[in-house]
Amino acid sequence: MKRIGVLTSGGDSPGMNPAVRAVVRKAIFHNIEVFGIYGGYTGLINGNIKQLELGSVGDIIHRGGTMLYSARCEEFKTKEGQQKGIEQLNKLGIEGLVVIGGDGSYRGAKALTEQGYPCVGVPGTIDNDIAGTDYTIGFDTALNTVIDAIDKIRDTATSHERTFIIEVMGRDAGDIALWAGLAGGAETILIPEENYNMEEIAARLKSGHERGKKHSIIVVAEGVCSATEFAKHLKEATNYDTRISVLGHIQRGGSPTAFDRVLASRLGARAVELLLNGKGGRAVGIEKNELVDYDILEIFNRKHKIDMNLFNLSKELSI
Known part of the structure; x- marks a missing residue:
């Protein structure tokens, strides 16, 4: 293999x-x-492709976002769009492709693999919802951004003796909510993987108020419901005055943590090694601090699982 691409x-x-x-x-x-x-699968279809040198990636290790830009592409979900992408790669003699992204990105890499084009998927998403890896690139940074926000909100919650409902991202996975809620000392954490009991939540809040607790923090994963919707239900159950904070896309930005920089470096390098060894159609990850790779065609048969031990611990510590 003499030429590879990355998006x-x-x-x-x-x-x-x-x-x-x-x-x-x-x-x-x-x-x-x-x-x-440049520009994800849209750029692939349109031929927005440029050779990169050592200097092309200088001074970017500490920067958030992506220098290659990103976009969602409906056309690439079709066989015709995928074939256009392969034609662009073949035109330049690019023999393998590294795809960095989340679930949708992996589906594109899977489609190319099914058509015989060698791809390696690298898990880059704050949601931490990709199977075959303990952590995805960006999760740790997003987590620390959320924790910082919770710490600041707690100051205001204490000053005004209020209950704050904080909505975090994560799509259909509750990892950000769970880890940030536990690390931030939230009284209640709502995740998509576990149904919540409003009576239990109301009882916990009332118990805290009765013993003189000045504030409460509730972290809601977006995959459960919106903070506004939950606040309405909580008001009906307790009549407590609440405030809402939706953190939104601030969670995606910022300089990556040391953990994410090292993880990204290890996974990116491993993806190249696989292509050099003639192993396309793989998805790289890290499990128990060891690099692993799985057949990308099978990765969708595996399901990311949240750590329910952490969830149970959070409930025990929030009494």
Whole structure:
């Protein structure tokens, strides 16, 4: 293999830039040419592809977002769109592709693999919802952003003796809510993987008020419901005055943490190694601090599982 491509797709996540850097520099170290595809699968279809050199990825390891930009592409969900992408790659003699992104990005890589084009998926999403890896690139940074926000909101909640409902991202996974809620000392954490009991939540809040607790923090994963919707139900159950904070896309930005930079570097480099060894159609990850890779065609048969031990612990510690 003499030429490979790299693209980022879907929602951006802190650590994508270090991953791109690792792909480019690992490849060049092994005398492989690297081409960056700008704008995700849309850029692939349109031929927005440029060769990357060592200097192309200088000074990006500490930057959030993605230097290759990102976009969602409905056309690439079709066989015709996928074939257009392959034609662009073949035109430049690009023999393998590293795809950095989340669920939708993996589906694109899976489609290319099914058509015989070698791809390697690298998990880049703050949601931490990709099977075959303990952590996705960007999760740790987003988590720390949320914790910082919770700490600040708690100051206001204490000053005004209020209950705050904080809505966090995560799509259909509750990892951000669970980890941030536990680390931030939230009294209640709502995740999509577990049904909540409003009577139990109301009883916990009332118990806290009765013993003189000045504030409460409730973290709601967006996959459960909106903070506004939950606040309405809570008001009906307790008549407590609440305030809402929707953190939104602030969770996707910011300089990646050391953990995410190292993780991205390891996974990006491993993706190149697989292509160099003729192993396309793989998805890389990390499990128990060891690099792993799985057949990308099978990755969708595996399901990401949240750590319910952490969820149970959060309930025990929030009494």
